Amino acid sequence: MIEETLDIATKDGAMETFVCRPERGGPYPPVLLLMDAPGIREELRDMARRLCTVGFAVLLPNLYYRAGRDTKFAPDVLDEGSRDRERMRAIRTKMTIPPVMEDVAAMLAHIDRRHDIKRGPVGAHGYCMSGPYALAAAARYPERVAAAASFYGTWLVSDAVESPHLSLAKIKGEVHIACAEYDDLAPLPMVRELQGLFQKAGTSGEIEIYPGVYHGFAFPQRWCYQKQAAERHWERLIALYRRRLS
Numbered sequence: 001m002i003e004e005t006l007d008i009a010t011k012d013g014a015m016e017t018f019v020c021r022p023e024r025g026g027p028y029p030p031v032l033l034l035m036d037a038p039g040i041r042e043e044l045r046d047m048a049r050r051l052c053t054v055g056f057a058v059l060l061p062n063l064y065y066r067a068g069r070d071t072k073f074a075p076d077v078l079d080e081g082s083r084d085r086e087r088m089r090a091i092r093t094k095m096t097i098p099p100v101m102e103d104v105a106a107m108l109a110h111i112d113r114r115h116d117i118k119r120g121p122v123g124a125h126g127y128c129m130s131g132p133y134a135l136a137a138a139a140r141y142p143e144r145v146a147a148a149a150s151f152y153g154t155w156l157v158s159d160a161v162e163s164p165h166l167s168l169a170k171i172k173g174e175v176h177i178a179c180a181e182y183d184d185l186a187p188l189p190m191v192r193e194l195q196g197l198f199q200k201a202g203t204s205g206e207i208e209i210y211p212g213v214y215h216g217f218a219f220p221q222r223w224c225y226q227k228q229a230a231e232r233h234w235e236r237l238i239a240l241y242r243r244r245l246s
Contacts, residue, residue, distance in 0.1 A: 001052045008061065010106040012099065015065045016040075017107070020048055021057035021116060028057045029245035030111050031123035032104065032137070034130035036219075037092050038077045039064055043221050054238055056245070057117040059107055063100060063130070067091045075221075092129065097136045097162040104137045108144055121146035121173075123241045127218070128185070129154055131177075132164045138175065139167035146173040147244035149237055152215045153177065154185040157194050165194060168201035175205035176240050178233055183215040208236070 002021050007014035018040070022028055033048050040062045048058040064071035071091060073084040104124070111117050122144050126134035131153015138148035148171070150156065150164075156177070157165045177198070179191045188209070195207050210217065210232065214224035218233045 001049065008106050008110045010103055012066050015103055015106065016062045016069060018045055018048060018060040019058070020052045022052055022055060027116050027118040028055055029118045029121065030057045030059065031125070031241060032107055033058055033060045034124065034126035034133050035060065035063055036128035036130060037088060039071060039073055039088065041072065043219060056241060061103060061107065063095065063103060064091050095129065097133065100133045101136060101140045104141065108141065121245050123147040123245050125149035125151065125237060126153065127151045132156060135164040135175065136167060138173050139170040142170060142172040147240050148173060149176040149240060151178045151218055151233055152180050152183055152186060156186060157190050157197065165197045168198055168203045171203050174240060174244050175203055176236050177207040178236065179207065179209050180213045180215050180217055181209055181211050182213065185215055
């Protein structure tokens with residue numbers, strides 16, 4: 001495969017973005033892989049590479065770029081009391097949907113300027129904090145984002161004016177929302193409420209509860225990694241993208 005790390009210009013600066021695409025054939029349809037709270041790391045690049053091997057061009061942006069180019073964290077970023085955990089949380093709490101949607105617009109524009117990435121429908125999926133961003137992208141850009149997935153996305157139903165559930169009816173593409181059975185950031189009562197709202201909005205797709213697993217189950221380097229559920233997540237995601245982007 002062909003890999004590059006480049007800066008995509010946004011109105012707030014230069015967004016460092018890892019891009020990979022298959023070496024032969026193409027151009028291939030684009031997907032946006034939106035990071036979880038611990039940020040860019042080799043684990044996420046490997047996940048981008050896996051999608052690349054099945055025929056997609058993948059963009060993995062550092063959504064923390066507004067805080068500086070050094071917004072990458074040590075492996076102990078999830079350990080309570082660690083220095084990087086506190087640094088990450090300080091940056092994470094400033095993340096809101098509107099600026100991330102501007103970042104998505106910049107990536108769409110970048111895709112349209114390239115000859116080696118297929119123009120047309122785009123996929124977007126996010127983990128943890130970026131689950132809401134993927135759904136928001138499908139609602140904000142319904143003519144471009146034809147497939148969106150949220151994996152253990154946080155607080156998909158809330159009192160916030162930007163709560164993802166409020167935009168479900170605006171989504172024209174297909175959605176897959178995967179929730180862990182054990183997740184303090186997306187408890188089952190919230191998921192049940194979301195299922196009702198999803199059906200009422202007439203959104204195309206599904207909400208699936210992955211039994212017996214915890215928030216973060218798809219990350220190979222996370223304590224809660226569960227191989228069977230992680231492989232199911234790949235099966236669902238790849239099938240979704242093949243249906244809607246190919």
